[in-house]
Amino acid sequence: MNAADAVTDALCELHTRFAGLRDGRLADYIPQLALADPDAFGLALISMDGHRYSAGDVEVPFTVQSVSKPFVYALSLSVVGLDEVGRWVGAEPSGEAFNAISLEPGTGRPANAMVNAGAILTTALVPDTRHAPRFDRILDYLSRFAGRQLDVDEQVYASEALTGDRNRALAYLIRSAGPLPVDPVAAVETYFRQCAVRVTALDLATMAATLANGGVNPVTGDAVVPEPVAAHVLAVMATCGMYDASGDWLLRVGLPAKSGVSGGLIAAGPARFGLATYSPLLNPAGTSVRGHLALGALSERFGLHLMHNPALAGSTVTLVTTADDLPSAPTGERERAGRERVAVVAAQGALDFTAAERVLYALDESGPQETAAVVLDLRRVTDIDTAARAMLNSGLARLTGSGRRTAVADPADRLVGQGTAAAGAPRYFASREEAVDWCATRRTG
Ligand code: GLU
DSSP: OOTTHHHHHHHHHHHHHHHTOOOSBOOOSSGGGGGSOTTOOEEEEEETTOOEEEEESSSOOEEOGGGGHHHHHHHHHHHHOHHHHHHHSOOSOOOSOTTOOOOOTTTOOOSOTTSHHHHHHHHHHSOOOSSSOHHHHHHHHHHHHHTSOOEEOHHHHHHHHHHTHHHHHHHHHHHHHSOOSSOHHHHHHHHHHHHTEEEOHHHHHHHHHHHHTTTBOTTTOOBOSOHHHHHHHHHHHHHHTTGGGHHHHHHHTOSOEEEOTTSEEEEEETTTEEEEEEOOOBOTTSSBHHHHHHHHHHHHHHTOOTTOOTTTTOOOEEEESSGGGSTTSOTTGGGSTTBOOEEEEEEEEEEOHHHHHHHHHHHHHTOSSSOOEEEEEEEEEEEEOHHHHHHHHHHHHHHHHTTOEEEEEOTTOTTTSSSOOOTTOOEEESSHHHHHHHHHBOOOO
């Protein structure tokens, strides 16, 4: 029995709790989807380290349907860019059903890339060349998100191609609305094929985890899309991913998500996990009944709501008012003649904007009257992001500029990077002892 089985236990418990529910209906407007097993139910979670946890039917294949939309949107954003995609597809929740026949008043754009109109246009924006046909690119990207080669369920494709006139009508409507650089009517058949790509709940969890992990598949290490693209896709999923129930979902469950009419549902915890469920019985909004309940319960139980902020109270910064208080300080140091008291601010973990603000505040708190000299101890820092590095550098320059003697213990060169300190910057040392020693030695003259 492994400790991490506790995660599996939580998924199994949810599976048991909701497996017996018979509410909801199978989608039947694509006739093949009505053949799904109404009892199928699986839940999968992939961590940012690529650890997999699952319960129930997580290897049962089904067609991805609308859950393909965020990933093809990601592909369009990567290839064409946010501004260009944004000229043709909006980013506003429509408050309408997934297949609504409507475009944004004024602009004539589909409201967003998560409703059918926007998704068809997003698909159309993926370049189609002889060497890289549009659908091949899409299938390749979906496969990289999933971390394995996916294929098409030809029967479901044929079934939708036969009955998909509403989507064709949408494509004509879009084409009639403006001077598009691409042809959505030609692309709608590709859109049907993309919807018929076969996945499992484990695949979908990996795909969601890739978005949560800044575009890098946490299982294969493949950088599928750039980090800003992953962030943009998650933002649109958060506001528009659950169709006309998106606001209520964000309110109650609080995670970027996307559902599809075959019963797939994904949710992503940015920088935390990817989740997926499969259960084909749908509620009136077109979302899996069991999936909706299971993810809602999971979010509540583990405090996964995005607006809930468990990260805030962490102990990333500690302030020791004088170096003498440190366990490693030689006894009687303070008494030694000619030595100043030194404040030490120690940071640990990964420093981002929020942590950097705390470090700078602690540096200010550490002086200046009693302890004019201060050491910033970064030995236990594991990472400093670009924003935090810039903030720390300018904050430290202000400190030295204001006359405080400042040293940084930074053995891994995390702050200075190349090891070259700019003018006005503090002194850098490989150990805290050297930094304290330099600060404590009273200058003469
Ligand atoms: N292929 C489906 C359609 O366009 C996808 C809809 C969905 O999954 O919500 O009707």
